[in-house]
Amino acid sequence: MRRHRPRLMATAVTALTLAVTSFTAPASAAAPAAPRAAAYSWRNVQIAGGGFVPGIVFSRKERNLIYARTDIGGAYRWDQAARRWTPLLDWVGWDKWGCNGVISLAADPVDADRVYAAAGMYTNSWDPNNGAILRSADRGRTWQVTQLPFKLGGNMPGRGMGERLAVDPGDDRVLYFGAPEGNGLWRSTDRGATWSKVSAFPNPGNHSDDPSDSSGYGSHRPGVVWVTFDEGTATSGTPTRTIYAGVADKDNTVYRSTDAGASWQRVPGQPTGYIAHKGVLDAAGHALYIATSDTAGPYNGAKGDVWKYDTRASTWTRVSPVPSTSSDAYYGYSGLTIDRQHPNTLMVATQISWWPDVIFFRSIDAGQTWTRVWDWTSYPNRSLRYKLDVSAVPWLTFGQNPAPPEATPKLGWMTESVEIDPFSSDRMMYGTGATIYGTENLTQWDGGGQFTIKPMVTGLEETAVLDLVSPPSGAPLVSGLGDIGGFRHDDLNAVPAMMFVRPGFTSTTSLDYAENNPSVMVRAGDFTDSDRPNDSHVAFSTDGGANWFQGTEPGGVNNGGTIAASADGARFVWAPGDGGQPVVYSTGFGNSWAQSSGVPANARIESDRVNPRKFYAFSNGRLYVSTDGGQTFTGAASGLPASEHRPPAPTHRHSNDELRSAQLKAVPGHEGDIWLAGDTGLFHSTDSGATFTKLPSVAKAVNVGFGKAAPGRSYQAIYTVATIGGVTGVFRSDDTGQTWVRVNDDQHQYGNMGEALTGDPRVYGRVYLGTNGRGIVYGDTSG
Template identity: 65%
Template sequence: MTLPSKLPAFMLIAMLAMASAQAASPAVPAAEAAPLAPTYSWKNVPIRGGGFISGIVFSRAQKDLIYARTDIGGMYRWSESTKSWKPLLDWVGWKNWGFNGVVSVAADPSDAQRVYAAVGMYTNSWDPNNGAILRSADQGRSWQVTKLPFKLGGNMPGRGMGERLAVDPNHAKVLYFGAPSGKGLWRSVDRGVTWAVVESFPNPGNYVADPNDSSGYGSDNQGVLWVAFDPRSGSPGKSSRVIYVGVADKQNGIYRSNDAGATWERVANQPVGYLPQKGVLEPVHGFLYIATSDTGGPYDGSKGDVWKLATADGTWTQISPIPSSSPDAYFGYSGLTVDRQNPKTLMVASQISWWPDAQFFRSTDGGGSWSRAWEFTSYPNRSFRYTMDISDVPWLTFGANPQPPEVAPKLGWMTQAVEIDPFNANRFMYGTGATLYGSNNLLNWDQADGRITIKPMVKGLEETAVLDLVSPPAGAPLFSAMYDVAGFRHDDLTKVPAMMHITPNLGGNSSIDFAELKPEVMARVGQIDKAANPNVNRIGVSADGGHNWYQGQEPAGGAGSGVIAVAADASTFVWSPSGGAPVVYSISRGSSWAQSSGVPAGAQVRSDRVNPARFYAFSGGRFYASTNGGASFSATAANNLPPTGNVKFKAVPGREGDIWLAGGSDSGLYGLWHSTDGGASFGKVKGVPQADNIGFGKAAPEADYVTLYAVAKIGGVRGLFRSVDAGATWQRINDDEHQYGNFGEALTGDPRVFGRVYVGTNGRGIIVGEAQ
């Protein structure tokens, strides 16, 4: 249940975001962009959660105003009336897709309407753009953008630390931002419109997760981590004079200014040896609380401590629930929060504790003593201060049936975001690597034998990275393949599925397909870690429309995930594994495999949707065809196809040899191509200078050809387009408020409902569009 497997997809999808038009051959009639199509409604196919909740921010200015940030899926605002989250960054588009990586959020403590976000996905080359500070005067309904002169990393190591962005509670025009990559501390004095580096700040940080990572991902300096104002040191309209800042430096991690940021000094006698993950100032009694760990997380961390600083006299006191010096210490600390209604009450979480579960600690005496969310009684048995109710999101068990001391569902992992509601001491929320949990009876914790009830508080928050989607002509309307949470069968597009694809549990799934003429037969391939799961093969097969799956066999020598294709009548599977393994085929539904000839390793493969003997493949600008069930392929004479970039192609149901191909890159050919002769030749569709994926849905009334859906750039506008006349004309069906970043790695129409289209996003889950 680890989450780092997202990264390869993001590297791939990042390459898609930098496209430009290319000229092409003339064989197909010119496409035209028609006026905006009939109105579409857009919503998520519900899964709820699925990714890392890296930050939760409660407003100090308005009750029930809460924001959540994610590493790849944007930012959300809580609606108390519906107990659900509203996405705030769906306007982020193809060119600025990195804005969906949210580094930090700051809610103005004196003006409930104002909120700020620091955004950017990666600090290395994977994100081509610099980061930005977004500012809103209407709780995120609209935004203004200030671009920064450096990159930010919402999906970089250390992303759960912070908050890096803060508003002065006494002077709302003043904001500070702690930058990564050695860029230092930055300040704005005009509500985030302009920013300048604080030249006097002495330490830009020096900690990197992996100095040997040549990609720049693990070797980036994690920088300045958090900013905490002492509100007692200012007055309304006058800047707070005392400011504390945490830095990614294990020896010099905490600094203080006594003159509103003009000068800075290292806080004396501070603890050393660990990173100050979180810093929370409690002004009633004048304590600065610090949670530390030996790494920035979110996937690792094995030692750490909790400290408090008496700001009046500079005295430090270690208040660790389990000190790092203890033989029982095996995790660092993060997720630090103070109850603003009861300021001696605080909570802290294990940064990462995979086994047997995450741990939460609570103190009602300022850290003098602690109680735990769970404790061992007689091993392997545990006692619990909580019960979990996941009836709204039942898949959170991950299909596990563990033995004590483990349980399912788990409290979580990657628990770096933990917050007590400042207006309601009975409510807290926390983020995990898979969802957002919370409780509305937190005070029960403090009662003898009391238990709190923890539930997912994640309705409306969707953060899955979708790699493949299929919509069969019969059975469930939608199946997905995803990173991290495998994928789902959706029998009802309005309900959360009971379980992900399991038995076998292939980890993240990269590809799924069904037999067009026998859609109850399906196959999927995944990314399971063979070293940790040597008895699990990377392929699952279903003979009953995805209700049940059994484990297929891998070819000799093993196989990575890659792409799977199923013959129209289910007689043959063709698998193109990742990692350089050869393309293989099976006539026994995955029980045994033989190597295909004539096709390059790593080629994308698809089946003809009419003729069971025909399969197709594409690699390096060449198109390949097989007429013997994938046993052998031959390169066709088709030319002028894109040699580089991410290329997608699919065969049309009901029409043998009818193929559409989309993709390319700005360094070569780019666009949309069509073949009606099994790939022997292709004509480029004029008027579609850029296209990145193609999907098919039910034909329009009176039409005799499938509806085409394309993620493309047409008429100078990038978006999601549809054609009801075989590509002669196109209509954009999304709008500027529904762009979803670099969406479209997965795309399909619904063969049963005209106008319905499913789009996979890179962090915002599955989007369904319905023609109105």
């Protein structure tokens, strides 16, 4: 039994301790009266990764206990027996969606069962919630949450720095957290339940990559970005005396306390001109290593250094593999790690090196000399110390075939977290912009052999889902995704071989298929026009999405918008996403486009699922109907929900896209039957939008979709992400919306879910749900 230990001295904290609100993450919490719950099982459609992993944390207490954090997709724990990641934050719902942006994570070095996360996605004013510290005493199975009085930026610049959340190895009741945006350093003395600002800490950090950026993204100040303890000054049961902290300030980046946090001083003699992304301390060797860069990252960084601080002699030595003064230096450094079995062995990564690839450097003599993971031979050839095997996730080649010296797949990019297992010198994991890679024979490097790198990402799904279709034949699901385009999913439980290529979109914003000829598909999406001036933002398929070809596009199109295929696949109506770009239609596969009349620019487009000449458009609370294949539209019902206030859907877009159009869907097999989901509820029309009826039970709706009818029913099952009976969740109705059952539960809320939603026309009860950072999940009835 632990003895009670006194709190730290009051002089180290502000005079007034922050009053915080603590609540338990949903487990069996009481809820308002709502539709009954149906028995459902939920799992991911397999993609494997798909987004940036800025942090991997190995427990220093227990072998094989590993955590990963993502910028928009929550946190995960490694399951060694299954060799896969287990999601830990699926209980986060719409009210706390920002908690899926994890800016830092800490594993307790004393009690292996305890883990902490700092959560909050954006510091912009339009993010409605402040950040929070999440704490768990059962390895993330359940959590308690303490709200902070400021916002956190899990998807903001500097998110690869860290870790800014740290547990004291001497007294694990004590935690520190480095806050952004001028909020300084914070401390808890009760295992994260309450927090106080450390008033003695002198510098909250002044750096931002672009102070003039009015959006609030580039002007974000990462603040205090890492905290590390010198466990050589720790005594079990008392707070560690010597602590180091890194600050995003190019003139004052490293601070130290030698009295358990009561006072802090700038470490004298430190290097200036760059920001320390990482600070890693070797207590046995009495050395603090820092990896620096000239930006907060994670997308850029052109200069930096690696430094070693002798904590006894108080001297700094530059140990950069390539110093910033060299003409060969075009990158900063991050991804710093020490081999705890052999502390003189350390590794560091280029903070960003897009061309020709990331570079890892390794030293076995405490930074005196380094070797590279690849070397130039005779240009453009390179020799590699590694073999990269992506057979488990083949799409990581991105379907590319670049000319040397570039290669596919890349070794990585945005490699801010590189971690050697503290219990095994042979295991290393590192995060990239798309996956987690790892090796289990790393020390082959030192003997002149090649070590093998493979994806270690199974179970971690981090895509932002923008659209989903489930046709009545062919592949069960086709997806439109942010950042990696999308896939045809022939097998829900197998990683697809390749995303959409030729043409490939950075993000697929809209998908459709011809209801009566589902082999015909169309997709629209975004990419940078200057990179591919001859490509179109729309693509077509005549074999159910297996192969694609592009047509032409109207002038001035840069964004995908929404697109619809007629029921017979002979016509297409497209509303590009550019401001003011008119709606257009094509009578072939995009060979030419003509402007539609009578419909506002940028409307949301949907096709009737029976009548091939009928299309619908929705804009600013009004429905428009075309009965001549999209040539002309006529205004129909008005006074409908004009927009929906929602957090941004695309994965790493920097702009505020919170004002989104309501979702319009037409029902297969019923001409003129359409549903509209918006911020004031769910609406139904059976007369092609001439009139709508609001469903009285639905207070607010995010999306609506349809799937196979229940046994004995002729009308398709309806699925909606909505608020019904005071509860926001995923619901199903088998009787045209008269009654509803909830098909998710409080442990499966998936944060900002519902941008994409559809049922399966072949499997009753199956629903596909798009999330913003947790990939595609699907539910099957188990009752």
